[in-house]
Amino acid sequence: MSAGRWQRFGDHCILAHNHLPSRRQQMWLAVLDPVVPVALAGITALESAGFTFFGRELKRIHIVFPRGARPGRFTWAQLHESRRFVPDDVDPSSLIPRTFVPRSALDAGAWQPSIRYACALLAAVVQQGLCTAGELADELPRVGRIRHKAQMRLAIVDIAGGAEALSELDIAAMCRRFGLRQPDRQRIRRDRQGRKRYLDCEWTLSDGSIVVLEVDGAHHLQVEHWEADMKRERGVVIGGRKVLRATANEARNDQAGLVQDLRAVGVPRG
Numbered sequence: 001m002s003a004g005r006w007q008r009f010g011d012h013c014i015l016a017h018n019h020l021p022s023r024r025q026q027m028w029l030a031v032l033d034p035v036v037p038v039a040l041a042g043i044t045a046l047e048s049a050g051f052t053f054f055g056r057e058l059k060r061i062h063i064v065f066p067r068g069a070r071p072g073r074f075t076w077a078q079l080h081e082s083r084r085f086v087p088d089d090v091d092p093s094s095l096i097p098r099t100f101v102p103r104s105a106l107d108a109g110a111w112q113p114s115i116r117y118a119c120a121l122l123a124a125v126v127q128q129g130l131c132t133a134g135e136l137a138d139e140l141p142r143v144g145r146i147r148h149k150a151q152m153r154l155a156i157v158d159i160a161g162g163a164e165a166l167s168e169l170d171i172a173a174m175c176r177r178f179g180l181r182q183p184d185r186q187r188i189r190r191d192r193q194g195r196k197r198y199l200d201c202e203w204t205l206s207d208g209s210i211v212v213l214e215v216d217g218a219h220h221l222q223v224e225h226w227e228a229d230m231k232r233e234r235g236v237v238i239g240g241r242k243v244l245r246a247t248a249n250e251a252r253n254d255q256a257g258l259v260q261d262l263r264a265v266g267v268p269r270g
Contacts, residue, residue, distance in 0.1 A: 009033065009074070023061075030061045030077045031097050036069035039090045039097040041080055042111050045104035048096055049130055064089075064099060064107070080107070084144060101131040102139035110146035118148045119155035120166040126159050133160035167215040170251040171201055178259040181270045183213065202241075205266045210241045213262065215251050 007015050013033045015021055021029060027048065031038050040048050041064035047053070060078040067083045091100045098104065105125045109118030126133050136156045143149070155163075158172040161182065175182050183201035201213040242265055250258050 026061050026074070026076050027096055030063050030074060033074075034065065034069075036065055037085075037087060037090075038063045038065045038069075039085075039099050040104075041099050042104055042108040045098035046101065046108060046125065046130070048094065048098050049101055049104070050128075051125060051130060052128060062108075062111070080111070084142065100139075101125065102135045103143070105131065105136060106139055106143050106146070106152065109148055109152050110143070112148070115148050115151045116166065118152055119169050122152060122155050123159050123164055123166065123169060127164045165215075167248040167251050168201065170248070170255075171213070171215065174251065174255040174259065175270065177255065179269050180259060180262060181268050203262075203267045206268065207266075209266070211262070211265050211267055212241045212243045214243060214245050216245060216247055 005016075005018055007018055009015055009021070009029050013029050015025065015029070027040060027044065031040060039045070040062065042062040043053075044060075044062040059076075061074070061076050062078045062080060064080045064082050064085050066085050067081050069081075073079065085099075089099050089103060090097050099107070105122055109121050112118045112121065122136060125131060126136070133156050137160070140149070140153060140156065154173070154176075155169055158169050161172070162184070163169050163172055172182060174180070181203065183203050201215070203211045203213075205211060244261060244265065246258055
């Protein structure tokens, strides 16, 4: 220490180099320095579990601790006091203490100001295989009164039904709002070369015909995606389906117009 090659962090930790701590070292310092039980939580617990992010979340280190405890404080740590945090909430399979993925995902959603972001986060966690929609549903009754709980409950139902993206959650909400029957989501079909293709939303009508709604995000405007989408759509049409295309913006901000078109091609009420 006196030679300046090591440095002290908090009351109980020494870092065996004189550089700024890496993000992984920040996580360890945040959970090792407090004398009370703590664990990585929310966004940070998901990061530790291997979650791939789509926003700007990787800044503060989120940790959870029991209500009434007094953990130390680092400038990079975001502290969350919890009345329901107990040692059994810590995932024993993780080297660094963190809450289980289902709780981490619900906490992360509740700590977000945006409802849409919270629901998209749950869908992404399931899509990346970190937990199932059923595990989220099982955890939900245990979380108590948290922000966005009602909306996250509906999102979990939609995710269990196959919604894997925010646009698909928007379509599910749109169908509830306007009384349309919920679509089959992420339906698998084989193209003429026998390869698997996934369709965003699909309705089978009373006459046996099939309507497909493909929702395009901004990346579909890129040339390589645009050409692939056209080839994919031709294969769907050749297979006998009616294909409607919509932008993610329409699915979110012009739902009435989109519903009008879906009804015009025969999509029934729920």
